[in-house]
Amino acid sequence: MPQIDEVDLDITNVAHGGVFVARHEGRVVFVPDTMPGERIRARITDRTHDSFWRAEAIEVLDAAPERQDHVWSSASIDRAPAQRAGGAEFGHIRIEHQRELKRRVIADALQRMAKLDIDVVxxxxxxETVDGTGWRTRVRLQVGRDGGFGPYAARSHTIVPVTELPLATGQVGETTPFGQTFAGAESIDVIATGSGAGHVLVNEAPVKRGKRFVRPRQRPVPIxxxxxxxxxxxxxxxxxxxxxxxxxxxxxxxxxxxxxxxxxxxxxxxxxxxxxxxxxxxxxxxxxxxxxxxxxxxxxxxxxxxxxxxxxxxxxxxxxxxxxxxxxxxxxxxxxxxxxxxxxxxxxxxxxxxxxxxxxxxxxxxxxxxxxxxxxxxxxxxxxxxxxxxxxxxxxxxxxxxxxxxxxxxxxxxxxxxx
Missing domain, CATH: 3.40.50.150 (Vaccinia Virus protein VP39)
Structure with missing residues (x-):
């Protein structure tokens, strides 16, 4: 029988780690970019575990009422999974429901591991902003071989080029050197202090010294x-x-x-x-x-x-x-x-x-x-x-x-x- 890569799944629960739970032929399937109450089409990406599979959502067939347009277009389900920016995995969910899902994760963990029934809020x-954006004062962006930078796609080391950082503060957005390149660097950190000062810190890639790779010492930047x-x-x-x-x-x-x-x-x-x-x-x-x-x-x-x-x-x-x-x-x-x-x-x-x-x-x-x-x-x-x-x-x-x-x-x- 040929192996089926795409399946339609009903999402029933939230799991720790920003993924959601479905079942296919009795097996648990973990899927990001969805939420409980949705029916989606997914592509199976990992069958290496006996008790569960991993999949990626490729289409929403029946959306939950709590779904919204993603706050970061670079992470939207409209993009191919390998080109969805990581770091905003709940951005397609209305903010009040995000908090409800987080509550469930906390309550479930305490019940399973500590045998406690806790009603936490x-x-x-x-x-806070209405849509939960504009809060990050620190962002790390990965640098590719061509010197371009961006976040990793979720659960991968694929760098996604971006032109905006909606979760970041306005100062971080203004400080981020979009369009520039950083050949030889491993990553850059963009930081905005509470006083409004912006910093771009270039983190150099490790260099080989003898048989080892050594990370260059970075000069302190006091803030x-x-x-x-x-x-x-x-x-x-x-x-x-x-x-x-x-x-x-x-x-x-x-x-x-x-x-x-x-x-x-x-x-x-x-x-x-x-x-x-x-x-x-x-x-x-x-x-x-x-x-x-x-x-x-x-x-x-x-x-x-x-x-x-x-x-x-x-x-x-x-x-x-x-x-x-x-x-x-x-x-x-x-x-x-x-x-x-x-x-x-x-x-x-x-x-x-x-x-x-x-x-x-x-x-x-x-x-x-x-x-x-x-x-x-x-x-x-x-x-x-x-x-x-x-x-x-x-x-x-x-x-x-x-x-x-x-x-x-x-x-x-x-x-x-x-x-």
Whole structure:
């Protein structure tokens, strides 16, 4: 029997990762560029897994009422799949329904992995645009062999030339050097600071030295960002929240997530994966000048900046070390008095998309802190770690979610865990 490449599918659910769920002859099929309630024509692209296939949507046969014209024409289903720009995978869905789908993903992950039935709401951020555009303050664009640049197509390394970036702020759009070429570069970063300054950073491709490829060292580009009345120093290539309102939103969310009855400013409080000190400063601004807190980050440049950004608090320090190593060492080497201060501590952590993982969860739990505030950008990693913390005596107490990545599948969450 000949292999069938194109099939008509009924989309029934949303899955983590910006794809949607259908079934064909009893097998799960994951498809992007659609949504629940639609019937589509799809082309099967991956049959390598026994339990599921992957496909690409090529035509909408019966559209859901929540479908809209894509906010980015370069990512529209009208284009061939290999020429659809990645990075706006929910842009064909009305913004309110995007948040409902993100809510379902969070709730499903918590139910499956942590056995929790949580009714969470995905909150819009202050000053959001009607269609969820104009929020990105940082964009990375890939450079091809001809020096031209653009985003990758979804799930590929095909560069899609574009002439607009609708998810980006106006300043990023004006700064992006459309029409120019960057021969020999690997990518460019376009960054707009809160003060309105625009930067184009050229990231050179690795060069071969002996048997190895070595990435050229990049000269630091110092910039400053402002959150409320507080200014933060950082390197333009370093981590900073992408949404123009994200830093302020997470500052308020973390301040609110801390249970004041459990908080001791003089305890050995910790800010893990601390970056340039944004969330440590959030606690300092809420709880005052007596705050004692250690911000831990593996990136030395970020730690140097954090030391300056946290200089208002004499009890604040910044340590350059991998979080797992720091917490494990702290648990094993602390004096009795320091362990008592750790037991009174609040631990804030903002891990990468992969989450903290069992080793870090076990190390934090071994300190027996008073409470944990977990900032997460991946609902599945969050659900896994929530389950791990619960096993160690730290069940989920509160959870909020924020739509800090409109028109994409990503969502931010802030959880409080306490005995």
């Amino acid at each position: 995905v909150e819009p951020v202050e000053d 400053r960002e402002t959150v409320g009345d507080r200014e933060f120093r950082l390197d333009a290539r370093g981590f900073w929240q992408v949404h123009r309102q994200a830093a302020a939103t997470l500052t308020e969310a973390v301040q609110s997530a801390v249970d004041e009855a459990l908080f001791d400013p003089r305890a050995a409080n910790l800010d893990l994966y601390g970056g340039v000190g944004l969330l440590a400063a959030a606690l300092g601004d809420r709880f005052g000048s007596t705050l004692r807190i250690t911000s831990v980050e593996s990136d030395e440049a970020a730690t140097d900046n954090a030391a300056e950004n946290l200089a208002d608090w004499l009890g604040a320090s910044a340590v350059t070390e991998r979080v797992e190593r720091f917490v494990t060492r702290t648990a094993s080497e602390s004096s009795a008095a320091e362990r008592a201060r750790l037991r009174a501590a609040t631990v804030v952590l903002d891990p990468p998309r992969s989450g903290a993982g069992r080793a870090v969860v076990d190390a934090i739990a071994s300190l027996a802190p008073a409470q944990i505030v977990y900032v997460a950008c991946d609902p599945v990693a969050l659900a896994r770690d929530v389950a791990l913390f619960a096993e160690r005596g730290y069940p989920l107490r509160t959870l909020r979610a924020f739509d800090l990545f409109p028109n994409t599948h990503h969502v931010e969450a802030v959880a409080t865990l306490a005995p």
